Amino acid sequence: xxxxxxxxxxxxxxxxxxxxxxxxxxxxxxxxxxxxxxxxxxxxxxxxxxxxxxxxxxxxxxxxxxxxxxxxxxxxxxxxxxxxxxxxxxxxxxxxxxx
Amino acid sequence: xxxxxxxxxxxxxxxxxxxxxxxxxxxxxxxxxxxxxxxxxxxxxxxxxxxxxxxxxxxxxxxxxxxxxxxxxxxxxxxxxxxxxxxxxxxxxxxxxxxxxxxxxxxxxxxxxxxxxxxxxxxxxxxxxxxxxxxxxxxxxxxxxxxxxxxxxxxxxxxxxxxxxxxxxxxxxxxxxxxxxxxxxxxxxxxxxxxxxxxxxxxxxxxxxxxxxxxxxxxxxxxxxxxxxxxxxxxxxxxxxxxxxxxxxxxxxxxxxxxxxxxxxxxxxxxxxxxxxxxxxxxxxxxxxxxxxxxxxxxxxxxxxxxxxxxxxxxxxxxxxxxxxxxxxxxxxxxxxxxxxxxxxxxxxxxxxxxxxxxxxxxxxxxxxxxxxxxxxxxxxxxxxxxxxxxxxxxxxxxxxxxxxxxxxxxxxxxxxxxxxxxxxxxxxxxxxxxxxxxxxxxxxxxxxxxxxxxxxxxxxxxxxxxxxxxxxxxxxxxxxxxxxxxxxxxxxxxx
Numbered sequence: 344x345x346x347x348x349x350x351x352x353x354x355x356x357x358x359x360x361x362x363x364x365x366x367x368x369x370x371x372x373x374x375x376x377x378x379x380x381x382x383x384x385x386x387x388x389x390x391x392x393x394x395x396x397x398x399x400x401x402x403x404x405x406x407x408x409x410x411x412x413x414x415x416x417x418x419x420x421x422x423x424x425x426x427x428x429x430x431x432x433x434x435x436x437x438x439x440x441x442x
Numbered sequence: 443x444x445x446x447x448x449x450x451x452x453x454x455x456x457x458x459x460x461x462x463x464x465x466x467x468x469x470x471x472x473x474x475x476x477x478x479x480x481x482x483x484x485x486x487x488x489x490x491x492x493x494x495x496x497x498x499x500x501x502x503x504x505x506x507x508x509x510x511x512x513x514x515x516x517x518x519x520x521x522x523x524x525x526x527x528x529x530x531x532x533x534x535x536x537x538x539x540x541x542x543x544x545x546x547x548x549x550x551x552x553x554x555x556x557x558x559x560x561x562x563x564x565x566x567x568x569x570x571x572x573x574x575x576x577x578x579x580x581x582x583x584x585x586x587x588x589x590x591x592x593x594x595x596x597x598x599x600x601x602x603x604x605x606x607x608x609x610x611x612x613x614x615x616x617x618x619x620x621x622x623x624x625x626x627x628x629x630x631x632x633x634x635x636x637x638x639x640x641x642x643x644x645x646x647x648x649x650x651x652x653x654x655x656x657x658x659x660x661x662x663x664x665x666x667x668x669x670x671x672x673x674x675x676x677x678x679x680x681x682x683x684x685x686x687x688x689x690x691x692x693x694x695x696x697x698x699x700x701x702x703x704x705x706x707x708x709x710x711x712x713x714x715x716x717x718x719x720x721x722x723x724x725x726x727x728x729x730x731x732x733x734x735x736x737x738x739x740x741x742x743x744x745x746x747x748x749x750x751x752x753x754x755x756x757x758x759x760x761x762x763x764x765x766x767x768x769x770x771x772x773x774x775x776x777x778x779x780x781x782x783x784x785x786x787x788x789x790x791x792x793x794x795x796x797x798x799x800x801x802x803x804x805x806x807x808x809x810x811x812x813x814x815x816x817x818x819x820x821x822x823x824x825x826x827x828x829x830x831x832x833x834x835x836x837x838x839x840x841x842x843x844x845x846x847x848x849x850x851x852x853x854x855x856x857x858x859x860x861x862x863x864x865x866x867x868x869x870x871x872x873x874x875x876x877x878x879x880x881x882x883x884x885x886x887x888x889x890x891x892x893x894x895x896x897x898x899x900x901x902x903x904x905x906x907x908x909x910x911x912x913x914x915x916x917x918x919x920x921x922x923x924x925x926x927x928x929x930x931x932x933x934x935x936x937x938x
Binding site: 347351352356357361362363364371374375377378379381382383384385387388393394396397398399400402405407408415420422425434435436437 | 798818827831
């Protein structure tokens, strides 16, 4: 039985903000199913009492001095923006309904 | 010998002594790029004017008597995943086409300050996800040894540029093997430093707990000089290690393995490994023994689970990191016709701007992090990660370094694995454990496989902050092989 169905891929695509075409859903469903099947091998390792590692280095709470330093100008920060208005990022509407 | 065939160390000496100008060295490499890059396609961006202007400034600084370090005036190519304030940065993706970053990465900035001249930006698998450079949105790079084969990945443009003599040095990033594997299959040297030894500031993130900038060169000493030039603590990267850089240059000059204990990883070999790769690997182990090293077989039982753990951890981190490509502040924006919401524009842009491998990994990571699956997948993978670190710790109680083939096979033909993600992932079988544990590992050439006459790499793994051991053993292997071969392995490559 496949672990990843076409519907599941459609759900993952929505969560991932990827507007996939129908043929992509089919293609990815087969591939993701194969990949998940292969990576599920991690469950063979007996690791109940093993602490997880999110990171290779034992680092916690790294601070740097709280000092003023140069940052980007508004022009630099906006230099790659797809749309700009009044020195700000112009974005499509973010609410579902017209206010 | 023409300038393009010289080592970086030699070029640095020639420029420092005034025998050759940085402009001449840069021009020679720009000419080489013009001659061969139509076929190789190592570069996504070359700017001769910017490069020559940088070279002129280096010549002026040297003329004024400034002391700039051993690589001043030496050209370099940067993987197009490091930001450069004077050149575009695309990460091999359509979503960043024509993007010009407003700042330099720490790696690029430090090398600029040390007087290295940036020739251009090299091709890569999109967002550094892949093992062949076929996932680039801008077309594949070709292996200079055989133009129908892959140059490795994800840093395949950087490995091809150095092995095709288009640049004496290049930078790459290694998240699961993306420096060592391309170095192995193009017959050059590639090093993954200890995680945190090289700054990630200004590196476009793929998997932040694994991503490690590192050097490519045609010999071990040049790689060490480059690593030394960009390494060291960076307050702008909170995972940067605040400790002295290991003595990599001294180790590369030492090149002596007498009395060292070398462990052969028992789990790497056998089924799935090309016979010619294993033959060259065993030869390299015998060579080390003949140089006075003591060789032991070492078992690392969890290494067999490194690949599945990696393909849960890396996609999970990538699904989070790549959320920043939201079509709002920079990069591509698609479908903003005044009727669509920000969320719709975001989804259309990401579908249009990301290639298939990036989409696969984002969705795989989203799956592994979903409630209900988190413990079984991401959580379990993190536990396996702990066990892999423990395997390394136990091994390094017994030996000074571990060795293995860098890759199970030589360079495969372009297209062969392009739509078979699992077979592509196997290229990183031997390199991934060092990413999960964060330790240092290098690949150095160890000969040509009998079946296909293509380069094979020897991987040397050392403990965290034991980078110098990689260079010490790598340099010894290089010296011994070169006296056996009568020169570097790359001299056997067909002329382009």
